Amino acid sequence: MATIDVRNVCKRFGKQQVVDDVSFEVVRGEIFGLLGPNGAGKTTTIRMILDIFKPDSGTISILGGPMTEDKKDRIGYLPEERGLYQDISLERGLVYLATLKGLSASEAQKRIQTWLERFDLADHKNKRIKELSKGMQQKAQLIATLVHEPELIIIDEPFSALDPVNTQMVKDLLREQRDAGKAIVMCTHQMHQVEELADRLVLINRGQSVLYGSLDEVRRRYAGQDVIVRALAPLPASLPGVDRVERENGQYRLHLTSGTTVQDLLRCLVEENIPLEQFEVALPTLDQIFIQIVTREGEAL
Amino acid sequence: MKKFWLVFKYEYLRHVLRKRFLFGLLSVPLFIVVILGIGMISALLAIDNKPAGYVDQAGLLTITEVPGEEEGIFADPPLVAFPNEAAALEAIDRGEIGAFYVIPPDYLETGEVRVITREADSNLSQGRFTRLVRINLLAREGEAVAKRVLEGPQMILRSVDGTRETNESNFLSFLVPFSAGVLFMIAVNSSGGYLLQAVVEEKENRTMEIVITSVSPEQLMAGKVLGNLSVGLTQLFAWILFGVVGLWVAKNFFPFAENLAIDLTSVMLMLITLLPAFVMVAALMAMAGATATESSEAQQIAGLFSLPIVAPYWFAGSIMTNPNGPLATGLSLFPLTAPVALPMRAIVTNVPVGQVILAVVLLVLVALLALLLAARAFRLGMLRYGKRVTWGELFRSRRAVA
Numbered sequence: 001m002a003t004i005d006v007r008n009v010c011k012r013f014g015k016q017q018v019v020d021d022v023s024f025e026v027v028r029g030e031i032f033g034l035l036g037p038n039g040a041g042k043t044t045t046i047r048m049i050l051d052i053f054k055p056d057s058g059t060i061s062i063l064g065g066p067m068t069e070d071k072k073d074r075i076g077y078l079p080e081e082r083g084l085y086q087d088i089s090l091e092r093g094l095v096y097l098a099t100l101k102g103l104s105a106s107e108a109q110k111r112i113q114t115w116l117e118r119f120d121l122a123d124h125k126n127k128r129i130k131e132l133s134k135g136m137q138q139k140a141q142l143i144a145t146l147v148h149e150p151e152l153i154i155i156d157e158p159f160s161a162l163d164p165v166n167t168q169m170v171k172d173l174l175r176e177q178r179d180a181g182k183a184i185v186m187c188t189h190q191m192h193q194v195e196e197l198a199d200r201l202v203l204i205n206r207g208q209s210v211l212y213g214s215l216d217e218v219r220r221r222y223a224g225q226d227v228i229v230r231a232l233a234p235l236p237a238s239l240p241g242v243d244r245v246e247r248e249n250g251q252y253r254l255h256l257t258s259g260t261t262v263q264d265l266l267r268c269l270v271e272e273n274i275p276l277e278q279f280e281v282a283l284p285t286l287d288q289i290f291i292q293i294v295t296r297e298g299e300a301l
Numbered sequence: 302m303k304k305f306w307l308v309f310k311y312e313y314l315r316h317v318l319r320k321r322f323l324f325g326l327l328s329v330p331l332f333i334v335v336i337l338g339i340g341m342i343s344a345l346l347a348i349d350n351k352p353a354g355y356v357d358q359a360g361l362l363t364i365t366e367v368p369g370e371e372e373g374i375f376a377d378p379p380l381v382a383f384p385n386e387a388a389a390l391e392a393i394d395r396g397e398i399g400a401f402y403v404i405p406p407d408y409l410e411t412g413e414v415r416v417i418t419r420e421a422d423s424n425l426s427q428g429r430f431t432r433l434v435r436i437n438l439l440a441r442e443g444e445a446v447a448k449r450v451l452e453g454p455q456m457i458l459r460s461v462d463g464t465r466e467t468n469e470s471n472f473l474s475f476l477v478p479f480s481a482g483v484l485f486m487i488a489v490n491s492s493g494g495y496l497l498q499a500v501v502e503e504k505e506n507r508t509m510e511i512v513i514t515s516v517s518p519e520q521l522m523a524g525k526v527l528g529n530l531s532v533g534l535t536q537l538f539a540w541i542l543f544g545v546v547g548l549w550v551a552k553n554f555f556p557f558a559e560n561l562a563i564d565l566t567s568v569m570l571m572l573i574t575l576l577p578a579f580v581m582v583a584a585l586m587a588m589a590g591a592t593a594t595e596s597s598e599a600q601q602i603a604g605l606f607s608l609p610i611v612a613p614y615w616f617a618g619s620i621m622t623n624p625n626g627p628l629a630t631g632l633s634l635f636p637l638t639a640p641v642a643l644p645m646r647a648i649v650t651n652v653p654v655g656q657v658i659l660a661v662v663l664l665v666l667v668a669l670l671a672l673l674l675a676a677r678a679f680r681l682g683m684l685r686y687g688k689r690v691t692w693g694e695l696f697r698s699r700r701a702v703a
Contacts (some may be wrong), residue, residue: 047510050514052510052513052514069304069516069517072514072515072516073515075514077510077511077514079507079510079511081507081509081510082507082510082511083506083507083508084506084508085502085506085508086506088315096307096311097511097512097515099307100304100307100308100512100515100516101515144511
């Protein structure tokens with residue numbers, strides 16, 4: 001059973017169609033990337049999943065059915081527009097938010113202490129939140145998202161304001177949560193983070209779902225006619241089916257002519273007795289796919 | 302429901318546990334005590350308790366003490382008899398008295414009495430001397446007649462149906478509704494201010510999305526309204542408690558306060574109007590907070606609701622002189638002015654029961670409507686950072702909210 005099941009969801013604000021027939025599923029034990037340029041409809045989609053907005057049409061099932069008050073305790077949400085109560089101590093603010101998620105005050109206090117130590121914030125627990133740095137506040141926000149051990153975690157731009165050390169810590173944390181069987185929706189425009197972490201993804205552009213599937217599948221779908229080869233001997237000046245060869249960082253990037261398959265090239269290299277160290281289809285990065293799709297959509301309009 | 306209490310507790314304690322709240326709570330009674338204290342000290346410093354003397358050349362004053370004459374620092378100083386003017390003058394020189402009266406032999410014909418003093422501001426104990434002369438003049442009329450002449454009639458103001466009465470010396474019947482109105486305004490403004498801040502704050506600090514994905518907007522709003530309202534009520538009850546203690550102290554330690562009593566009709570009227578009025582103003586403040594984008598803007602909108610509450614004070618003269626006129630009746634029915642205008646009218650007239658019921662029903666209805674609009678404004682405005690909710694949107698269909 002999917003943790004989130006979004007089917008043909010539409011939402012309009014005034015004359016603007018913000019979300020148009022979007023469908024996707026998120027299952028337990030995966031990091032799901034919700035991608036799209038600014039204004040694509042990602043945040044509205046998340047807000048509909050969380051029942052902040054009602055969709056005009058389509059259905060959303062979360063944790064096995066429509067959203068209820070009890071289910072809110074099983075969800076951890078880190079919104080894009082984030083913040084914490086500024087005038088109270090860090091510990092008090094976190095305990096309050098944790099009790100709103102169904103934890104008793106004593107249990108919340110115990111867990112928050114553990115999290116504060118893990119995030120190196122224990123020494124700052126009595127400070128008022130407004131006295132903390134942006135990065136510290138970001139970590140505190142993550143604690144508020146995870147302290148009640150939610151089954152579903154929805155995080156919007158989780159790495160903003162974090163330095164490389166803390167970014168790595170959060171990445172490890174997300175993998176740990178995934179391995180513990182949690183469903184994680186990561187909303188971001190930082191494609192390299194998605195490539196590193198996400199198992200599956202959906203790309204929304206102008207309110208419509210334009211790409212959906214596993215990361216590998218998507219990259220293969222958008223792979224061109226390029227092959228990367230690293231050989232122990234120089235390649236011949238010309239190879240059948242190859243119209244251009246580029247040398248970069250000790251490896252070759254071979255552009256195949258249309259009609260030539262990767263298997264044709266491999267067979268040719270073997271027949272030529274060229275000792276190979278590496279032979280792989282050059283998969284595009286998500287950045288490249290993203291730009292390709294967004295540009296194509298823009299041209300189509 | 303549990304989350305409602307969590308929000309309620311959080312909102313209540315975050316204000317009540319602050320030093321600022323305790324200071325605000327104590328500052329009003331402290332202010333009154335300081336003002337009264339300074340008044341008393343300055344009065345004490347000005348009091349000259351040196352006895353006055355008299356020389357009775359007319360042989361009139363056979364009774365030398367007025368029965369029941371009050372003694373003490375605020376009472377007239379005692380009177381000392383002297384056989385002649387020379388002895389009295391010597392007493393002045395020795396500083397034993399400040400002044401003395403000379404009742405000449407022809408007093409009964411002329412009515413003239415001389416007063417001799419070295420200092421113009423000496424306490425002449427004139428009231429005591431006048432009473433002493435009168436009681437001696439009335440000695441043959443009997444004690445009861447003498448007492449009536451001295452004290453004059455005791456006026457008791459009673460309503461036609463006999464349900465209410467007050468006496469001249471009970472200034473509390475005027476003071477309580479006036480001061481309760483002022484305290485109500487202070488309490489409602491402070492809790493309304495807290496509420497405004499609490500509603501706008503989550504938009505300003507962007508906590509809103511986290512909170513509403515943990516608790517329903519209805520529970521959140523109810524917890525906020527009642528939590529902040531309770532802050533104001535705590536303030537109000539604490540002040541009432543201070544007032545009751547002050548009254549008890551006054552009645553037991555100051556003779557002039559013996560006859561003080563609180564008019565229960567005014568108190569009842571205040572109680573039944575204050576509670577719905579409190580909810581109404583709090584909900585209006587919450588609505589202002591939910592529609593505004595930042596607290597300074599919300600404060601300006603809230604000011605519009607605070608102004609009508611004080612309006613009855615501007616028209617206090619008209620209300621007191623014509624308590625059943627159209628202005629007084631209108632102000633006591635209009636929900637925003639009723640909590641102050643209704644008890645004010647009740648000081649001087651018997652407000653018809655029908656009008657009281659109508660005023661309370663209107664207050665409750667407007668309070669409920671304000672709560673409904675506040676919840677709608679909150680749901681509409683909760684995620685609009687930097688964008689105002691318009692009044693048109695507020696009154697349009699609920700569909701727009703979703």
